[in-house]
Structure formats: C-alpha cells, structure tokens
Amino acid sequence: MSFTRQLLAIVAVAFAMSSARADDHPSWWKPPISEKAGPKRAVDGVNGKLEGFGGGSDWLGFARLNNASAGGAGSIAAPVGDRFGFQIDTLAAAHRGFFVAAGAGHAFWRDPSVGLLGTYGSIGNDKRLDDTRFRLGAEGAYYYGPFSLASVAGYEESSGHFFTPLGYGPGVLAYQWQPRRGRFFDMVDISVYPTYNVKISVGHRYVGGRHAAALSGEALVWNLGSSAITGFVESRVGEDDYKAVWGGIRIYLGESDKTLISRHREDDAPNWLKDDMFASQNSVRTGATPVFFPAP
Numbered sequence: 001m002s003f004t005r006q007l008l009a010i011v012a013v014a015f016a017m018s019s020a021r022a023d024d025h026p027s028w029w030k031p032p033i034s035e036k037a038g039p040k041r042a043v044d045g046v047n048g049k050l051e052g053f054g055g056g057s058d059w060l061g062f063a064r065l066n067n068a069s070a071g072g073a074g075s076i077a078a079p080v081g082d083r084f085g086f087q088i089d090t091l092a093a094a095h096r097g098f099f100v101a102a103g104a105g106h107a108f109w110r111d112p113s114v115g116l117l118g119t120y121g122s123i124g125n126d127k128r129l130d131d132t133r134f135r136l137g138a139e140g141a142y143y144y145g146p147f148s149l150a151s152v153a154g155y156e157e158s159s160g161h162f163f164t165p166l167g168y169g170p171g172v173l174a175y176q177w178q179p180r181r182g183r184f185f186d187m188v189d190i191s192v193y194p195t196y197n198v199k200i201s202v203g204h205r206y207v208g209g210r211h212a213a214a215l216s217g218e219a220l221v222w223n224l225g226s227s228a229i230t231g232f233v234e235s236r237v238g239e240d241d242y243k244a245v246w247g248g249i250r251i252y253l254g255e256s257d258k259t260l261i262s263r264h265r266e267d268d269a270p271n272w273l274k275d276d277m278f279a280s281q282n283s284v285r286t287g288a289t290p291v292f293f294p295a296p
Contacts, residue, residue: 032196032259042110043085044266045255048076051271055246057095057236057278069095069246069277077106077268084109091124091273098128102276106139112266116141120152124276132159133208133276135185143265146193150270153186156207183209187272189216196259197223205236207275212238218250220260228252230260236278244278 054070071093079085089104101124108118120139125132137154189203197220205212218232233247252263 032262040112040266041079041082041085042108042112042116043077043079043087043268044112046076046078047252047254047267048074049250049252049268049271050074051232051248051250053232053234053246053248053274055244057242057244067096069093069244071095071100071277073271073273075268075271083111087269089122089271089273091271091276093274093277095126095277096128098126100124100126100277102273104135104271104273106269108139108269110141112262113143115143116150116269120154120272122273122276124273126276133157134159137185139269141269146261148191148193148264149189150191151186151188152270152272153184153188155182156185157182158208187214187275189214189270193261196261199260199264205238205275207278210239210242212236212242212278218260221249223257225257226254228254228260228263234274236275242278246274 050072051074052072054068056068071091073089073091073093075087075089077085077087085106085108087106087108089102089106091100091102093100102122103124104120104122106118106120108116110116110118116139118139120135120137122135123132133156135154135156137152139152141148141150184206186204186206188205189201191199191201193199199216199218201214201216203214203216205214214234214236216232216234218230220228221231222229228251230250230252231247232250233245235243235245237243252267254263254267258266
C-alpha cells in the first residue's frame, strides 16, 4: 500500500471514530463524575505536565552503560473556544551518551466523551548521528468506556546522511550508512483503565523504518487536587533484537480535581516525543561489499 493510501485510510478511520455517539460506552461502565453528561470544552483550561525518566536500550546486548537514556519532557495545552485546542510538547534527553532534543505541536478538535481528531507536527535532533527529523501527520483518538485508542501517523523525513566503514573482513568491506529519505510513520496505543487511576497500554511504533511493540503502564501516586503525581514504566521490543525500558514520574498541573482517565481525555493529549530517541538509530542500515586487492 502506498504512503498516500495508508495516510488516507488512517484519516478515514479517525474521522469515523470521531463521529461516534457521545454516550457510546459499555452498559456496565460507570464514568467518573467529571465524565458524566454535560457539554465540555476540548481542553479543560490551560494545563500542563512534566516528567522525568531514565532507563536503557540496545540492539545487540542489553544494559550496557553506553546505552543508558535519561531526560525530561513537558507539555502545555490550552483551549481554543469550546471545541478546539492546541498543545506544545518538548523533550530533552541524553541517549547513548549524546544529546537528543525534540519539540512538537498539536492542533485538534475534541469531544472528551467521544474522541479527538487533529494535526500533528514535530522536529527532533540526534547529536550522535547529526540527524534532524521532521514529522507531519494526522492525530486521532477514540474513547469507549474504560478503553482508549490513540494514534498519530503520517510522513517523516530525515536530514541525516552518512557512510561509515566498519572494517574489512575476508574479501569484503563492512559499512554502516543512513539514507536521506522520507517515509511513512505511525505510533498507536490501545489502552484500558482497570480503575479510574490506572492505565495499561499496548501499541505499535514504526519510526525510522523499523517496527516495535510498545508496552506501558501508569498509576496515580498522589492526588493534590488540581495537580497530581503518577509513576510510569514504558518498554519497546522491535526488529534487529532492539529493546528498551525506562520508568519515571509524571506531574500533572491542571485547573480542577479529577481522575487520571479524565486528565487524559479532558486535559492534554499524548506526548509522543520519547520515540525520537530511537528514530535516528532505527534508520541506520548496515551492509557489505566485495573488496578486491591488487596482486603484489
């Protein structure tokens, strides 16, 4: 399937989900008080979140020190009228001993009892590979009782381009290279809330031309009224023996007391930027070519 068809299919699915009935939820599900009937704005006032995380990743041998990752991320969201909102995300991290920075913007329509539909754009830089990556896509979400589907998909392009010899073998030259090219990307999470303050997610990532499964969990640790503190853990398991795991704390800064599920649906949208730590390395390819040496 071509990139254009993939993107159109995702937009069509997101539009269909956003057209669902506002009271669509399982009969056994009792929404938290802040989710009960009544019109709500796309974003419940100006709010934000901050997080710090640390962990490790590797393609060949897990938990080597040079594969450690640590950093922080933040988001701020605000309403635009009653039905629309926007959000700005940032990321600053040390990954495998080098600095990674990224930023993103969301502009969206949302009904907190139905879902979200909007546009997404981001830019990230990996100092290790001197790679700047741009993304532009469509973002969607659908809420059904304790279940949520969140996704962003579209086009990404890398400015990095290099060719590095790795060494000579018997009659061959091994090398590592990164093509300068654009491609389709997607990030998708399916989540369930066993309680109003616990979230478990499973998803898929296709960034930098490689696939990975995404697993995560988040739980409320301390409710401070309009703000809250949660703990979270995330992992990736993907192609070429790639794996990663990290954990941290997240601080929500809102305007009213609410449960975790309500913060996710009424306040800020997901911050997708942590996968920028891996996108540049994902696009690196290795190969080998025959080498002929002249006879003495």
